[in-house]
Amino acid sequence: MFDSLQSRLGGVFDKLRGRGALTEGDVEEALKEVRTALIEADVELGVVEDFIKKVKPRAEGEAVIRSVTPAQQVVKIVHDTLIETLGSEGTGLQLGSPPAPILMVGLQGSGKTTTSAKLGLLLQTKEKKKVLMASLDVARPAAMEQLKILGEQAGVPTLPIIAGQTPLTIAKRALAAARVGGYDVLILDTAGRQHVDEQLMAEAAAVRDLTNPHETILVADSLTGQDAVNIAKSFHTRMPLSGIILTRADGDARGGAALSMRAVTGAPIKFLGMGEKLDALEPFYPERVAGRILD
Numbered sequence: 001m002f003d004s005l006q007s008r009l010g011g012v013f014d015k016l017r018g019r020g021a022l023t024e025g026d027v028e029e030a031l032k033e034v035r036t037a038l039i040e041a042d043v044e045l046g047v048v049e050d051f052i053k054k055v056k057p058r059a060e061g062e063a064v065i066r067s068v069t070p071a072q073q074v075v076k077i078v079h080d081t082l083i084e085t086l087g088s089e090g091t092g093l094q095l096g097s098p099p100a101p102i103l104m105v106g107l108q109g110s111g112k113t114t115t116s117a118k119l120g121l122l123l124q125t126k127e128k129k130k131v132l133m134a135s136l137d138v139a140r141p142a143a144m145e146q147l148k149i150l151g152e153q154a155g156v157p158t159l160p161i162i163a164g165q166t167p168l169t170i171a172k173r174a175l176a177a178a179r180v181g182g183y184d185v186l187i188l189d190t191a192g193r194q195h196v197d198e199q200l201m202a203e204a205a206a207v208r209d210l211t212n213p214h215e216t217i218l219v220a221d222s223l224t225g226q227d228a229v230n231i232a233k234s235f236h237t238r239m240p241l242s243g244i245i246l247t248r249a250d251g252d253a254r255g256g257a258a259l260s261m262r263a264v265t266g267a268p269i270k271f272l273g274m275g276e277k278l279d280a281l282e283p284f285y286p287e288r289v290a291g292r293i294l295d
């Protein structure tokens, strides 16, 4: 992810550095190119405009232009504003008293089930939590089976599957099992659909009302770019998200989704999916990402 954006911005700033002394016009020209690069990386248009609006007055001021290293100052301002856009709040999960329910939502194919198992494994191994997982995807028995298999691979227990139960009944059963079993965390993998639809939202909202999750995490595919942003908007208006996990960040996504998600929903990206393997889940650090983009 971010490779093409990184090389585009690198080019813009190399040119700026090559000039030595800068005029306001030079900075304005560079920011125009930054704007184009962000749009081409699929960053949501409103997010691009806000970004440039913040950077411009900071970068075009006399203090920057008259400084000994004007180009470096401009890069620093872009860097700091990137971190502001990505959100500098902590990336960790906010889990209250056990069993802490985590609701996983997202479209089918986004990587939701794999990510549920990855998160279960990470909490179990890195944070020493006792984790139970349950699939609520009654429309696709294969999805329930998949979580069970992934759970076995990860060594994270899953709620036994009972055919014919509704998502709410399974959620109740999962909560009871988590309480009785002394689990710290309960990961609920909700049904994924092809599109954001009313039934999907109503079902997930009913499960949320029943379980009162400590985290509601949207799993979104970074390769879908602008679409991932639109999906996040639709989910967030129906069901406030507490965090986002972007999958397929190991692929060649242009990064627009990563740069837009937090600004559009207010929910921070908490982890990146970095591959198909169950340990391929990394915490999202805005400083590192900004550093990478402007390397």
Ligand code: GDP
Binding pocket: 106, 107, 108, 109, 110, 111, 112, 113, 114, 115, 192, 246, 247, 248, 249, 250, 251, 272, 273, 274, 275, 276
């Ligand atoms: P779901 O329908 O949303 O539950 O999606 P799945 O969890 O079944 O994932 C769909 C496919 O995407 C599977 O082949 C996963 O191995 C793959 N996948 C999930 N996350 C990632 C990721 O971060 N990187 C890559 N490369 N593949 C992923």
